[in-house]
Amino acid sequence: MQTVYEIQQFLKKFGTVIYVGDRVADLELMETELKELYAAQLIEPADFQSGIMLLRHEIRLEREKRQKEK
Template sequence: MKTIYDIQQFLKRFGTIIYIGDRIGDLELMEAELKDLYQAQLIEPREYQSALLIVRHEIRIQKELIGKHD
């Protein structure tokens, strides 16, 4: 996985589609869903770590963009 799109496609394999219209909210829900899948041992540690890094990086970018607009 390299992009948020990749993570969305990955989550779809588990029947999870996340879209609430708020980019940061979407990303935070993705993070929570990944954690739940990992804790249920449905995904490998490497998949979890990789996806988590991408999601957290994107959350940081989005928050910085919001900060620049204030």
């Protein structure tokens, strides 16, 4: 997985659609969902790792963006 969109599509396969309206909250919920799927052994370790790394990167970028806007 290389984009947030790909993660969203991946989660849809498991019946999970996330949209809260807050980008950081959405990303954090996606991270939680990936963790739960991995803990339940429903996804491969490689999918889990790439998804988590991408989401954490996007969360960090979004928080930095918000800090600059203040």
